[in-house]
Amino acid sequence: VDGVPPSLSAKVVGSFAYLTIRDRLPTILTKVIDTIHRNKNKFFEEYGKEGIEAEKQTIALLSKLRNELQTDKPVLELTDGLQDREPWNQYLQRHQRPQGDQESVSWFKSPWLYVECYMYRRIQEALWLNPPMSDFDVFNEGKTQSFFESQQAVMALCTYLEGVNKNMEELSKNQLLEHFNKLLKVSLWGNKCDLSISAGQDNSQKNSPIESLTSLQPFILVDDSNMVWSTLISAQRQGQSAKATAGRVDIVLDNAGFELVTDLVFAEFLVNSGLAREVHFHGKSFPWFVSDVTANDFQWTIRQTMAANHKWMSKSGYQWQSYVKEGVWAYHDHPFWTQPHEFCDMAADAPDLYATLQGADLVLFKGDLNYRKLTGDREWDHTVGFDTALQGFGPAPLCSLRTLKANVQVGLQTGQGEKLASQDPDWMTSGKYAVIQSYSPKSK
Ligand code: F6P
Ligand code: MG
Numbered sequence: 519v520d521g522v523p524p525s526l527s528a529k530v531v532g533s534f535a536y537l538t539i540r541d542r543l544p545t546i547l548t549k550v551i552d553t554i555h556r557n558k559n560k561f562f563e564e565y566g567k568e569g570i571e572a573e574k575q576t577i578a579l580l581s582k583l584r585n586e587l588q589t590d591k592p593v594l595e596l597t598d599g600l601q602d603r604e605p606w607n608q609y610l611q612r613h614q615r616p617q618g619d620q621e622s623v624s625w626f627k628s629p630w631l632y633v634e635c636y637m638y639r640r641i642q643e644a645l646w647l648n649p650p651m652s653d654f655d656v657f658n659e660g661k662t663q664s665f666f667e668s669q670q671a672v673m674a675l676c677t678y679l680e681g682v683n684k685n686m687e688e689l690s691k692n693q694l695l696e697h698f699n700k701l702l703k704v705s706l707w708g709n710k711c712d713l714s715i716s717a718g719q720d721n722s723q724k725n726s727p728i729e730s731l732t733s734l735q736p737f738i739l740v741d742d743s744n745m746v747w748s749t750l751i752s753a754q755r756q757g758q759s760a761k762a763t764a765g766r767v768d769i770v771l772d773n774a775g776f777e778l779v780t781d782l783v784f785a786e787f788l789v790n791s792g793l794a795r796e797v798h799f800h801g802k803s804f805p806w807f808v809s810d811v812t813a814n815d816f817q818w819t820i821r822q823t824m825a826a827n828h829k830w831m832s833k834s835g836y837q838w839q840s841y842v843k844e845g846v847w848a849y850h851d852h853p854f855w856t857q858p859h860e861f862c863d864m865a866a867d868a869p870d871l872y873a874t875l876q877g878a879d880l881v882l883f884k885g886d887l888n889y890r891k892l893t894g895d896r897e898w899d900h901t902v903g904f905d906t907a908l909q910g911f912g913p914a915p916l917c918s919l920r921t922l923k924a925n926v927q928v929g930l931q932t933g934q935g936e937k938l939a940s941q942d943p944d945w946m947t948s949g950k951y952a953v954i955q956s957y958s959p960k961s962k
Contacts, residue, residue: 522909523897525629526890526925534925534947535630539587543637546808547584550641550656551577557654565650572648579644583637592622593636598646602853605867606639609858631895634807635858642804657805661815664711664775665822667722672779673828674726675704679783680830683790694791695747701784702743702954703731706919708780709885710949712773712809723776734952739938740929742917742956746880749915749958750793753879764795765879768914770855771801772885774815779823781884782838789846796846798878803851807887816849850874860894862909875913883916886923889953893926900935902928904957912959921952929955 528536554577561569586594595610596603609632613623625633645651655661682689682697689697704727711721753765767788769781781799788794801811820842824835841847854868865872875881883892893907905912907928925946927935938945945951 522894523899525631526895526897527628527630528626528633536626538630538634539625543634544584544588547580547587547637547641551580551584553656553659554580554651554654561650569650572650576644576648576651579647580641583640583644587625587637590624590626592624593628593633596639596643598643600646602857603639603643605857605859606636629895631860631890632858635856638804638806639856655805655812655814657808661774661809662818664720664722664809665779665819667720668711668724668776668779669826671723671725671727671776672823673826673831674728675779675783676823676828676830676834678728679787679834682787686790689791694793697787698747698791698793699743700728700731701780701787702746702919703734703738704728705777705780705784705884706738706952706954707731707734707921708777709772709919709921709952711776712807712885712923727780737951738954739922739927739934739951740953740955743954745915745956745958746882746917746954749880749917749956750788754792764792766796766798766877767794768798768800768875768878768881770881770883770888771799771811771816772888773809774811774819775809777809777884778811778815778819782819782823783834785847786834786837786841789841796848797841798874799847799849800855801849801851802856803853804856806856810887813849813851859891860909860911861891862894862911864911864913872913878914881914881916883918884920886920889918889920890924890926892918893928895924895926898926898928900927900930901932904929904955908957912957915956915958917954917956919952919954921949922946923949927953929953 526533526535528539530536554573558570558573561573563569565572592614593610595607610623613628623632641656645654645656707727707730708723711723750765750767754763767785769785771778771781785794785797785799788797799816801813801816803812805812820835820838822835824832824839826832826835838847842849852868852871854864854871857867859867883889892911894909896907898907922945927946938951942948942950
């Protein structure tokens with residue numbers, strides 16, 4: 519398409535995409551293989567010899583995958599019988615068809631977004647081809663560990679929330695706004711804690727999330743939090759009781775562990791304060807980018823929070839559980855979230871999901887991968903507007919809450935990117951900087 523810059527790709531030697539494919543992805547695959555191997559006894563206990571055989575076969579497929587990646591082999595079609603494989607294979611057919619000198623889709627030559635997503639889908643294929651392994655979440659250990667390692671931070675956050683809840687009735691609008699800003703930013707910075715950037719190493723939250731906000735503020739490069747607030751306020755119908763008429767907020771989740779807790783705390787605040795009537799969460803239908811939330815992680819996190827030996831933490835857990843039961847909160851997954859598409863393709867490729875999001879008054883997109891998909895993971899100039907980079911995507915007013923972990927950033931002021939690059943060459947990939955970047959379609 520005219521005017522759209524090229525996709526980020528590992529073909530740029532030395533780029534973050536290149537380093538990810540050369541170093542980080544093989545490390546992640548090696549950890550997956552180790553995890554499966556360490557759980558050998560469990561598969562034997564559950565499935566006997568068949569379990570051991572499945573374990574061996576899965577490891578063989580994953581080793582082969584690692585080898586294909588490291589030697590830059592053409593990307594292969596998926597062979598499992600699952601429905602969601604079609605879009606992947608169609609992409610390959612489209613790009614691989616002999617058209618003159620067009621080369622195959624391969625790990626180091628093709629768009630980073632496609633091949634990185636493809637790796638996670640291939641891990642799943644290896645498991646699905648060996649049925650005793652089908653439901654095994656190879657990233658579960660890391661996710662649960664990161665939840666437990668951030669316990670102190672979670673307790674501090676739930677204690678803060680209790681203070682807000684207790685005084686909710688007496689809060690002035692300004693005080694409410696202040697709490698809103700804090701909890702929104704805690705959810706933003708929660709995105710530092712993902713296990714893909716650290717290739718599976720511990721990356722949990724250790725400090726009090728509320729106390730660190732002031733020192734983190736200068737690292738927020740774009741801060742549209744006032745737009746998020748005004749979108750919520752204008753969704754409340756005038757003249758009636760706020761609670762019954764506030765809008766619906768959808769949160770497209772990113773990582774389990776501390777980040778998910780910050781999202782749930784923010785969602786609890788939105789409902790308790792009457793800023794939102796309902797919250798819909800969107801997660802992944804299979805394990806993805808190491809730490810992304812699945813239905814199982816979502817339920818597990820609520821149960822663990824309920825069971826915590828801390829008054830305010832468990833109180834929040836019970837509150838979340840009852841919001842789910844009453845339908846005030848809903849969890850959804852959709853195959854589109856675990857496909858490699860840019861979001862501008864959603865209306866055509868997943869019209870049902872697009873229509874679902876159109877029902878929201880505000881959609882929050884958590885994290886780096888969602889930002890890459892919002893902007894098509896392209897080499898945009900930093901001063902290009904967010905609306906341009908979205909390329910027509912806009913089911914509802916939306917906002918990205920993202921710490922920067924990939925070489926794409928739009929909507930900056932003239933010179934801002936250059937200045938950052940001169941001070942801190944890794945500004946786009948270290949997770950140290952963040953954006954709260956919003957967009958409202960004209961019609962809403
Ligand atoms: O592995 C690379 C990557 O896509 C980075 O862009 C980012 O570090 C990570 O995976 C995903 O981050 P997030 O969990 O914030 O989407
Ligand atoms: Mg993630």
